[in-house]
Amino acid sequence: MIINLGYVFLASALAVSLYGVIVPHLGVRRNNWNLVRSAQFASIVNFFLVLGASTVLLRSFLANDFSVRFVWENSSTDLPIFYKITAFWGGMDGSLLFWELVLAGFTAIVAYTYQRVNREIIPYVLVTLNIIHVFLLSLLVSWSNPLDVQSPVPLEGRGLNPLLQHPGMAIHPPLLYLGYIGFAIPFAFAMASLVRGRLDNAWVISTRRWTLGAWYALAMGLMFGGQWAYEELGWGGYWGWDPVENAAFMPWLTGTAFLHSVILQEKRNMMKVWNMVLIIVTFGLSILGTFIVRSGVLNSVHAFAQSEIGPAFLIFLSCAMLVGFYLMFLRIRLLESRHTADSLLSKESVFLLNNLMLVGIAFTVLLGTAFPLVAEAVRGTKLSIQAPFFNTISAPLGVTLLFLIGISSLVAWRQSSWGFLVRTFRIPVLAGLAGLALGLAGGVRHLGALVIFIGAAFTTTVIVIDMAKAVRVRSSQSGEGWLESALATLMRNRQRWGGALIHLGVVCVFVGLAGNYFKSEFNRTLEPGKPIHIEDYTLLFKGMADEQQGNARLRQAVVELYRGENLVDTLKPARSFYPTQPEPLNEVAIYRTLMEDFYMVVAGENPDGTATVRILINPLVMVIWMGFPLFTVGTFLAIFYRPRRLNQPLFETELEVAR
Amino acid sequence: MAMLTSWKFWAVMLGIVALTGLFAFGFTKDPKLVPSPLVNRPAPAFSITEMNTGQALSSSDLKGKPYILNFWASWCVPCRQEAAHLEAAYQKYERQQGVLRVIGIAIQDAPEAARDFAKRYGKTYFLAVDNKAGDIALNYGLYGVPETFLVDAEGIIRFKNVGATTTEVIERDMLPLIRKK
Numbered sequence: 001m002i003i004n005l006g007y008v009f010l011a012s013a014l015a016v017s018l019y020g021v022i023v024p025h026l027g028v029r030r031n032n033w034n035l036v037r038s039a040q041f042a043s044i045v046n047f048f049l050v051l052g053a054s055t056v057l058l059r060s061f062l063a064n065d066f067s068v069r070f071v072w073e074n075s076s077t078d079l080p081i082f083y084k085i086t087a088f089w090g091g092m093d094g095s096l097l098f099w100e101l102v103l104a105g106f107t108a109i110v111a112y113t114y115q116r117v118n119r120e121i122i123p124y125v126l127v128t129l130n131i132i133h134v135f136l137l138s139l140l141v142s143w144s145n146p147l148d149v150q151s152p153v154p155l156e157g158r159g160l161n162p163l164l165q166h167p168g169m170a171i172h173p174p175l176l177y178l179g180y181i182g183f184a185i186p187f188a189f190a191m192a193s194l195v196r197g198r199l200d201n202a203w204v205i206s207t208r209r210w211t212l213g214a215w216y217a218l219a220m221g222l223m224f225g226g227q228w229a230y231e232e233l234g235w236g237g238y239w240g241w242d243p244v245e246n247a248a249f250m251p252w253l254t255g256t257a258f259l260h261s262v263i264l265q266e267k268r269n270m271m272k273v274w275n276m277v278l279i280i281v282t283f284g285l286s287i288l289g290t291f292i293v294r295s296g297v298l299n300s301v302h303a304f305a306q307s308e309i310g311p312a313f314l315i316f317l318s319c320a321m322l323v324g325f326y327l328m329f330l331r332i333r334l335l336e337s338r339h340t341a342d343s344l345l346s347k348e349s350v351f352l353l354n355n356l357m358l359v360g361i362a363f364t365v366l367l368g369t370a371f372p373l374v375a376e377a378v379r380g381t382k383l384s385i386q387a388p389f390f391n392t393i394s395a396p397l398g399v400t401l402l403f404l405i406g407i408s409s410l411v412a413w414r415q416s417s418w419g420f421l422v423r424t425f426r427i428p429v430l431a432g433l434a435g436l437a438l439g440l441a442g443g444v445r446h447l448g449a450l451v452i453f454i455g456a457a458f459t460t461t462v463i464v465i466d467m468a469k470a471v472r473v474r475s476s477q478s479g480e481g482w483l484e485s486a487l488a489t490l491m492r493n494r495q496r497w498g499g500a501l502i503h504l505g506v507v508c509v510f511v512g513l514a515g516n517y518f519k520s521e522f523n524r525t526l527e528p529g530k531p532i533h534i535e536d537y538t539l540l541f542k543g544m545a546d547e548q549q550g551n552a553r554l555r556q557a558v559v560e561l562y563r564g565e566n567l568v569d570t571l572k573p574a575r576s577f578y579p580t581q582p583e584p585l586n587e588v589a590i591y592r593t594l595m596e597d598f599y600m601v602v603a604g605e606n607p608d609g610t611a612t613v614r615i616l617i618n619p620l621v622m623v624i625w626m627g628f629p630l631f632t633v634g635t636f637l638a639i640f641y642r643p644r645r646l647n648q649p650l651f652e653t654e655l656e657v658a659r
Numbered sequence: 660m661a662m663l664t665s666w667k668f669w670a671v672m673l674g675i676v677a678l679t680g681l682f683a684f685g686f687t688k689d690p691k692l693v694p695s696p697l698v699n700r701p702a703p704a705f706s707i708t709e710m711n712t713g714q715a716l717s718s719s720d721l722k723g724k725p726y727i728l729n730f731w732a733s734w735c736v737p738c739r740q741e742a743a744h745l746e747a748a749y750q751k752y753e754r755q756q757g758v759l760r761v762i763g764i765a766i767q768d769a770p771e772a773a774r775d776f777a778k779r780y781g782k783t784y785f786l787a788v789d790n791k792a793g794d795i796a797l798n799y800g801l802y803g804v805p806e807t808f809l810v811d812a813e814g815i816i817r818f819k820n821v822g823a824t825t826t827e828v829i830e831r832d833m834l835p836l837i838r839k840k
Contacts (some may be wrong), residue, residue: 073734115797156769156770158734158767165701291682311683314682314683316677317679318675318676321675322675322676323673325668325675326672326673329667329668329671330662332662332665370678370681370682372686373681373682373684374681376684377681377684440748635757
């Protein structure tokens with residue numbers, strides 16, 4: 001039977017992974033590179049075995065094979081094909097297999113690409129990664145087997161959770177997994193470097209792209225998650241400080257800190273201990289993320305399938321952290337560097353400050369997320385930490401970061417002079433004041449929002465001036481046209497300009513977040529044919545209508561939306577009924593403009609033909625989504641950057657110093 | 660080793676162990692055990708039919724005698740565990756002593772699957788299946804199954820248990836609440 005074949009694949013993969021844990025070590029011991037080669041090959045075989053098992057599961061979904069328990073739990077015959085595919089990671093066991101598949105793919109890539117380079121550390125990179133494989137595969141063949149069969153075979157499946165039936169689900173969980181798992185690669189390189197005592201910059205340079213890729217995937221995963229929550233959950237926001245959201249946010253924060261602090265190691269040979277700490281913690285938080293989502297230890301609105309594997313994850317996490325930090329302390333002498341920041345007024349200091357802010361936010365989030373447990377352990381009371389706690393602490397830290405992005409581009413490495421600073425700060429500061437004026441003119445009176453506008457204008461100006469200067473220099477030297485120069489400049493220093501684009505994306509996200517300070521909410525009962533005015537909108541309720549969409553029946557309120565005299569949109573917020581689910585879900589209707597979203601949810605349909613709706617006017621939400629293209633293009637540019645060796649001149653500024 | 664005398668090393672290691680302990684402690688607690696707002700309020704009304712015999716029963720018929728209202732499903736794993744305990748409670752307190760009724764309502768379940776389950780796990784007390792819309796489940800604010808309510812003779816909910824309802828839970832938490840009266 002084909003399902004058994006899948007199980008055989010998984011069991012074989014476990015055996016191959018065990019081989020990969022032991023043999024590279026033997027290879028190093030016996031100084032036999034062929035053994036290491038065989039383990040590299042085994043990693044590639046492992047990938048194909050896991051791919052085979054995944055194909056079997058996917059086939060069962062497509063064939064409605066409800067003899068597979070996992071398929072029965074997460075699919076049904078009326079489920080559209082698209083969601084039969086995404087149902088693969090809709091439940092615990094499948095997502096674990098998906099995780100293993102991605103990790104196996106990454107491991108195979110590492111094994112294949114580093115056949116000749118990094119010889120000294122690669123055996124232990126493989127050992128580390130294979131230990132993770134052994135852990136995951138052990139769960140997959142035992143407690144958490146997605147290919148588990150049941151008898152008698154039910155005729156119909158229980159259906160995919162309707163909340164998970166959203167196009168975003170095709171992309172949000174895989175992106176988060178790519179991010180979580182992506183950080184396993186730099187972690188493995190870090191561990192291998194510690195084991196071998198090779199603590200130059202090789203591991204940092206080799207994993208730069210992995211780190212950036214993982215960071216990007218997490219960032220996108222968070223953004224898509226926010227968008228999903230905004231469009232699907234119907235409470236009008238995109239971020240609720242839910243433990244599950246926090247779980248993905250924490251590794252992103254420390255990953256961002258790592259991404260910046262490795263630049264210091266790369267360029268200035270500083271922060272080696274700190275980078276170790278960050279990568280160990282980031283990997284730990286990635287595992288913690290999965291643990292929180294799946295263990296049911298913390299209460300979450302994401303009440304997805306929980307399972308018995310929580311303790312296993314906790315033990316694994318705990319061991320990984322203990323071993324990681326043990327190795328780090330073992331090599332601490334080799335890691336301590338003589339370099340420190342030369343001056344308070346230097347890029348190094350700004351990077352340090354940036355790291356402090358990011359880790360500060362991560363710590364706050366961890367504290368807030370875990371505090372309900374502490375409270376219960378100490379005082380035996382149930383409580384939940386709400387948004388105000390997180391907002392109060394992370395907002396000032398976040399806004400500081402927004403300013404730091406701009407400042408870091410203005411100060412030089414090593415030391416900046418005050419005179420230089422005053423000159424370069426002048427225009428951006430003026431721009432910041434212009435941002436303030438613009439906000440005030442737009443009627444914004446909330447301090448938090450105004451500070452964000454100042455920071456956004458300041459930082460954007462710094463970045464734009466920076467780019468403009470570089471393009472001007474290029475254009476005057478080469479005599480090329482403006483556009484050609486811009487492209488050439490962009491391509492020549494991809495890391496720098498990629499970073500600049502990502503920073504612009506971050507500015508967009510901040511500006512969008514500022515909108516939260518002045519959003520407004522209304523509850524109205526709509527009578528058919530009777531117009532209602534809300535701010536500068538006019539609503540005309542046409543009545544209720546039924547529509548069949550996929551496997552759901554929608555009960556829509558049809559509302560014409562006018563701005564002034566013009567019909568701008570016909571909104572159809574609805575309640576949807578899924579055959580396999582008892583409760584109706586809200587289908588949100590949104591009329592979007594750059595300045596604000598008109599967001600409408602049906603709260604209830606009344607017997608007299610009226611409908612009660614909840615309306616939110618959410619300013620600047622569209623600006624947040626502008627982060628998507630900026631992050632994407634920026635990462636794409638930066639990821640094709642090759643770090644230069646340390647013995648080469650690094651920066652224009654250093655060249656100047658050298659001269 | 661120098662490492663073993665470094666306070667930083669021990670601080671980090673202890674920190675990890677403490678965090679692990681905290682999360683391990685989390686396993687012993689269920690965050691969903693927030694006291695139900697329904698406790699000490701009248702039980703929401705329901706009317707059901709026995710899934711094997713078709714006998715009708717509504718909550719108003721139950722006035723005058725306390726009852727255990729257990730929500731279960733054929734696809735629920737802890738429900739297998741509690742099945743024997745509930746059946747034992749039925750045999751002892753309903754059939755022999757006549758002090759307490761036991762009623763089970765399956766939610767999100769197909770009647771055939773529910774019947775199979777009852778047969779396999781030997782449930783013989785009054786069993787019904789909630790309608791497709793899950794009205795009763797909604798009225799009782801269920802997070803999942805199994806969840807079990809104790810309703811007293813006046814129709815007031817006195818206790819709610821999340822997870823498998825074992826003989827221990829019935830004897831320790833439920834019986835004292837109705838014997839007091």
